[in-house]
Amino acid sequence: MRKQEQLKEAIRYIFTGGLTTVVNFMIYWLCTRFFHIYWMSANVLxxxxxxxxxxxxxxRYVFHSNPANAWKEAAQFFFLRLLTLLIETVLLYIxxxxxLIPDMISKVIVSVITVAGNYVFCKFMIFYQKQ
Known part of the structure; x- marks a missing residue:
């Protein structure tokens, strides 16, 4: 992959990762503040x-992978993200x-670590196999 294409892919990943983080934080906030769900359960949701x-x-938008591989990619994606959920849960617990760091501040700190890990997992272990 050319450098220009790599840069575009990284920018798309950062943008969609930002949107994903917003989705994650909004669901978490609604669960903990509006529905009063315990932080650990809210984090899983x-x-x-x-x-x-x-x-x-x-x-669809970042790696433009082959739809024929969708089930395999989805299974790998969810499995690897499950690993980051476990890491995130342990770090949030700590x-x-x-x-005794407030939960929303802890979530921000821990998200930095998990976002970086997720990029590596996605790029090199799942979507890299596109054809």
């Missing part, structure tokens, strides 16, 4: 909504329960 949104955006 927010993760689910964000992952569905992110898969669609990454598959920051919220042990360090």
């Amino acid at each position: 927010a993760w689910l909504g964000a992952v569905i949104f992110a898969y669609y955006m990454n598959q 920051t919220i329960q042990w360090l």
Whole structure:
């Protein structure tokens, strides 16, 4: 892939990743503040909504992968994102329960780590196999 194409792809990923983060935070905020759901359950619900949104955006607009591989990509995408959910949950537990950092601030801190990890997983382990 040429450098210019790589840059465009990275910009698209950052933009859709930003939208995915907004989806995640909005669902989390609604769950915790409006519906009064415990932060850990709210995080799982927010993760689910964000992952569905992110898969669609990454598959269609960022990596332009082959639709024939959609089921395989979706399974890999959700599995790898499940790993980041586990990492995110552990980090949120540490920051919220042990360090007593407010949940929304903790979510911002932890999101920086998971967004970077998600890019690497998506790029090199899932959508890289496009044809």
